[in-house]
Amino acid sequence: MxxxxxxxxxxxxxxxxxxxxxxxxxxxxxxxxxxxxxxxxxxxxxxxxxxxxxxxxxxxxxxxxxxxxxxxxxxxxxxxxxxxxxxxxxxxxxxxxxxxxxxxxxxxxxxxxxxxxxxxxxxxxxxxxxxxxxIVKPVSRYLETLLKAAKVAYQDHVLIAVWDISKKERRSALKEVSIFTSWTGLLKSLPLNLQKDIRNRGNTFGMQDNMFGLRETF
The missing domain is CATH 3.90.550.10 (Spore Coat Polysaccharide Biosynthesis Protein SpsA; Chain A)
Incomplete structure (x- = not known):
C-alpha cells in the first residue's frame, strides 16, 4: 500500500x-x-x-x-x-x-x-x-539548461549534473542538450579522453552509474 x-x-x-x-x-x-x-x-x-x-x-x-x-x-x-x-x-x-x-x-x-x-x-x-x-556566458543559455534539468529532476526524482565544456578541441564531441537514461550511457557516447575527464570530475561529487546526465555547451 x-x-x-x-x-x-x-x-x-x-x-x-x-x-x-x-x-x-x-x-x-x-x-x-x-x-x-x-x-x-x-x-x-x-x-x-x-x-x-x-x-x-x-x-x-x-x-x-x-x-x-x-x-x-x-x-x-x-x-x-x-x-x-x-x-x-x-x-x-x-x-x-x-x-x-x-x-x-x-x-x-x-x-x-x-x-x-x-x-x-x-x-x-x-x-x-x-x-x-x-563565470557563465551566455547567461540565457545557461538558465535555459538549468530549467530543463530541473524539470527532469522533479518529474523523475533524479540528481542531474550540468557542466560546460569550454575547450575548443572538445566542443566537437558535444551536440545540443541531450538527456541520457544513465550516467554510463552518457559517458559511452563521448570520446575516451573526454570520458576520463568527466568521470574524474564526476567522482568528486560521488556520481553513480545510474545517475542522469545533461550535457551542454555554452
Whole structure:
C-alpha cells in the first residue's frame, strides 16, 4: 500500500509543477586564498569586483533573479562577517536565506547543509546549486539548461549534473542538450579522453552509474 501511495504521488506531478518548487543555492564561502594577493580572508574572491563593477556574489545572485523570486534564493557562507557583507552588497536578500556554516567543511558539506535547510521548508524542492565565483556566458543559455534539468529532476526524482565544456578541441564531441537514461550511457557516447575527464570530475561529487546526465555547451 505504501508503494502504491508513492507511485500515485509521482504520477500526480504535472509537467510544470517543478516551477513551484524551484530554488537556487549559491556557495559563497571562499577563504581568500586562490587569488592572493588580490583576495584576502576579509575580501575573498566572491566579494571582489572583477567584472562590470559587480562582485562575483552579486553577479551570481542577479543571474538567478531572472528565473526565481528572492525568497527562493539561498546562500551558504562560512562566517557572520561574510553574511553581513552579502547583505551589504545585496540588501534584497532575505537574512534568513543566508546560511552560515557552523564549521568550514568545504564544498560537499556546504551543499548538504543548504539542501537540508531548503528541504525542511519544501520537501519537494528542486535545488540548483552553483558557486558564487562561476563565470557563465551566455547567461540565457545557461538558465535555459538549468530549467530543463530541473524539470527532469522533479518529474523523475533524479540528481542531474550540468557542466560546460569550454575547450575548443572538445566542443566537437558535444551536440545540443541531450538527456541520457544513465550516467554510463552518457559517458559511452563521448570520446575516451573526454570520458576520463568527466568521470574524474564526476567522482568528486560521488556520481553513480545510474545517475542522469545533461550535457551542454555554452
Amino acid at each position: 505504501k508503494i502504491l501511495k508513492i507511485l500515485s504521488k509521482l504520477k500526480m506531478r504535472g509537467a510544470d509543477d517543478y516551477k513551484n518548487h524551484l530554488y537556487a543555492l549559491i556557495l559563497a564561502g571562499g577563504g581568500g586564498t586562490r587569488l592572493w594577493p588580490r583576495s584576502r580572508q576579509k575580501t575573498p574572491k566572491q566579494f571582489l569586483k572583477l567584472f562590470d563593477n559587480e562582485t562575483l556574489t552579486q553577479v551570481a545572485i542577479r543571474r538567478f533573479t531572472e528565473i526565481l523570486p528572492w525568497e527562493n534564493i539561498f546562500i551558504v557562507t562560512v562566517s557572520s562577517d561574510y553574511k553581513k557583507e552579502i547583505l551589504k552588497e545585496v540588501p534584497q536578500m532575505r537574512p534568513e536565506n543566508i546560511i552560515v556554516e557552523p564549521v568550514r567543511r568545504e564544498t560537499g558539506p556546504a551543499h548538504a547543509l543548504g539542501a537540508l535547510y531548503i528541504e525542511s521548508r519544501d520537501p519537494d524542492a528542486v535545488i540548483m546549486t552553483e558557486s558564487a565565483d562561476r
